[in-house]
Amino acid sequence: MASSSRNRYLPVKNGLKSFWLKQPHELSDHRSTSTIPEQSDIIIIGAGYAGVATAYHLLKEGTGAAAGLNITILEARGASSGATGRNGGHLRPDLYGHIPKYIDRAGVRAGAEVAEFEIENMWAIKKAIEDEKIDCDFTxxxxxxxxxxxxxxxxxxxxxxxxxxxxxxxxxxxxxxxxxxxxxxxxxxxxxxxxxxxxxGTMFPYKFILGLLKILLATGKVNLQTHTPVLSVERDEKRGYAVSTERGTVYAKQVVHASNGYVAGLLPEYERNIIxxxxxxxxxxxxxxxxxxxxxxxxxxxxxxxxxxxxxxxxxxxxxxxxxxxxxxxxxxxxxxxxxxxxxxxxxxxxxxxxxxxxxxxxxxxxxxxxxxxxxxxxxxxxFDSNPHIGSVPSKPGQFILAGFNGHGMPVIWLGAKGLAKMILADQRGEKLPFSETGIPRLFQTSQLRIDRAQANKEEDGDILGTGQIFLPKLPIHETHTWKSRL
Ligand SMILES: Cc1cc2nc3c(=O)[nH]c(=O)nc-3n(C[C@H](O)[C@H](O)[C@H](O)COP(=O)(O)OP(=O)(O)OC[C@H]3O[C@@H](n4cnc5c(N)ncnc54)[C@H](O)[C@@H]3O)c2cc1C
Incomplete structure (x- = not known):
């Protein structure tokens, strides 16, 4: 089963330099090894906030047998040179903007937990920055x-x-x-x-991600390969997935798609979901x-x-x-x-x-x-429906997605990546972690239903252009989330 024969959405080579990127970090163009590894336990595609945060949480959460896991991060350009290196640095939880819309679509608890999750992200990021002593102008x-x-x-x-x-x-x-x-x-x-x-909160997002990368690389368990665009992900009967780049192919049992706006290049089923x-x-x-x-x-x-x-x-x-x-x-x-x-x-x-x-x-x-x-x-x-897609890619065992943040990833990705890391580690053990135990709002779970809904909808763009009055059938609700507001 081929995931993709050709990648239609590759980052351009010469993106404009943002204010943040004008001060390049020593690891911006880092390659841990001169050639890409042949095999890895986990491959992460994209070294932005989503990819790097996932690697961080995999190492933090991966204890026991999982402590020996190695991770390869493949990045098309420099580290954090995508949206994360170009954004507004605003860590602003959505308390009321989209929340009434989510409540109308899915009920009070499902809508409110998005706001509660975003608030929790802000505090968790602050704590991580303090614990890891990352200099990134957090205020x-x-x-x-x-x-x-x-x-x-x-x-x-x-x-x-x-x-x-x-x-x-x-x-x-x-x-x-x-x-x-x-x-x-x-x-x-x-x-x-x-x-x-x-x-x-406000911060220097590029410094945050590069600070995390420095910690990850120091463990020796993460191999970062910048300027290495992934061209295809194909099923390989013996070794899981063959992830091909211009510099060769890496094999892994698990692949994480953290390529944000470009994700449909390798997962075409998301073409109408994440634009x-x-x-x-x-x-x-x-x-x-x-x-x-x-x-x-x-x-x-x-x-x-x-x-x-x-x-x-x-x-x-x-x-x-x-x-x-x-x-x-x-x-x-x-x-x-x-x-x-x-x-x-x-x-x-x-x-x-x-x-x-x-x-x-x-x-x-x-x-x-x-x-x-x-x-x-x-x-x-x-x-398409304003919510990110997080979780196992339907019908592609061993592939995971963390993408589609709708221009609002800062207060979402940190704990989204933590929940995803738990799912990936459970999958390593041959277990399936119920989404309700990941700590991620139910509306963010990627699913065949959400994929089909976008593909089937006559309105061209759902929420994206604000033209589609999309009717969103209520998603199956699980009530086991245990959100606790700090207030
Ligand atoms: C101008 C602008 C302002 C913003 N302001 C804010 C803000 O103030 N607050 C907020 O919450 N959000 C903001 N956002 C959104 C926020 O930046 C994103 O939600 C977040 O950075 C997404 O992180 P990511 O890791 O998913 O994506 P990215 O940072 O885009 O990372 C994806 C990475 O994948 C790589 N990639 C893509 N395809 C491939 C491939 N085939 N092979 C290998 N690598 C690949 C890319 O090069 C990129 O580095 C803004 C975005 C922009 C563009």
Whole structure:
């Protein structure tokens, strides 16, 4: 049984350099051995957040006989040069944005556990960074969501009211005001109608992943091969799977697909479930002499501006800003971003959007002369039903997937990878770990049902373009999850 004869979705060679990638880590282009190994216990495809976090948890969770497992990570470009090295650095759990939609589709518990899982991820990442002493600028902040247009402000209030009425415990962390005077004073955003805040994090994601890689490589159990795109994954009767690259073939019993937006290149059954879509992000600085003249940011932001565009923003400790988004600007120009893996070019329709953005948006920034110092694009894996796909690939024993984070992987991947690692280790022992024991929200479980639903749907894109009013039959619900909010 062939998984793929040809990979249609390979990363381009010359992706734009993001602000983060401009400071290359010593392991960026690392190859543990000059030739790729012939055999490995586990092969992970992709050295982004998902691939590296999976390797980390496999080593952490793999005790006893599993302690001797070796892992090969095959990465098409440099380590963490995909979405993880190009994102906004915003670790922002979704407390109310998509949650009402998930509740409508699958019930209160299934929807709420997504929010609870994302909050738990944030704390688990903070702990891992502290335990492992990884220098990656992690900061705990309040994320301030600001709505400056009536439609989004009204929707935000409706979502907030709905979740408060459901008495969801985690909502106690939220501050909410729909008084425009208060919203503007609290957020510092001109014309704010509604402001919301809750606990979130900011970080330097590339440094986090490279820091983890350094720890993994030091164990001697992980072989990293950068600049080694995987071209196909074929069943091999004796040795499990033959994973072919331009530099030769590696055999393994277990293969993990952590290639995000590119995943359908090797798993074509996901072609309509996970679609590569581009996003844009920038780094903004003000001239040295103006530093300290604008109000200091101690919060991160998610903004729905009055021109109906939305953006996310994190402050950096040096006073500079990372800001990206503006999807609404380029949405009508599908050829510029949709089904597109070319992160070597900007998105024309929004490449100028962040010029003067700080001056337009924030009180006190008008005279700072803040300018875009760096701008780049990256490829995300947009999901047909907004949820990632995590778990065993249906009908392909020994193959696993962790992909389709819908531009929102930071508060999902860490514990998603931990749960997946437990599944992989159980599979090693010839056991099947029930998904309800992985600690991953049930809505994230990959399944034939979700694959078929996307393939069968007449609406071209499900949630992706916001056009498909997709009817999602309730997924089989297992009630054994044991989420406990910290609040
Ligand atoms: C501009 C932008 C801004 C974002 N901002 C945020 C944010 O602020 N907060 C947030 O939560 N999320 C954000 N995201 C999304 C977030 O970055 C992703 O969800 C997350 O990084 C996904 O991690 P990953 O490991 O799955 O994917 P990636 O980091 O893309 O890793 C996949 C890796 O697989 C490799 N690969 C692909 N095909 C092959 C192959 N055939 N062989 C070998 N290797 C292969 C790629 O080269 C890549 O390195 C943003 C994304 C972008 C693009």
């Amino acid at each position: 705990l902040v309040r994320c301030v969501d600001v709505y400056c247009n009536t439609k989004d402000a009204t929707n935000a209030k409706a979502s907030y009211d709905k979740l408060v009425a459901l008495e969801l415990d985690y909502m106690k962390d939220m501050f909410f005001t729909a008084d425009p005077k208060e919203a503007e004073a609290y957020s510092g955003v001109k014309g704010a109608l509604v402001a919301v805040s809750f606990t979130a 590569p879509c581009k996003g844009i992000c920038t780094h903004i600085e003000m001239p040295e002499q103006n530093r300290g003249t604008a109000p200091l940011f101690t919060n991160s932001y998610s903004l729905a501006n009055d021109d109906n565009t939305s953006s996310y923003l994190i402050p950096r400790l040096d006073g500079s800003i990372i800001v990206g988004g503006s999807r609404q600007k380029f949405r009508p120009f599908k050829e510029q971003w949709y089904h597109n893996v070319d992160d070597s070019i900007l998105i024309d329709a929004s490449k100028d959007h962040y010029e003067e953005y700080m001056q337009r948006t924030y009180r006190g920034w008008e005279k700072t002369d803040a300018k875009v110092s760096s701008i780049w694009t990256g490829v995300m894996g947009y999901s």
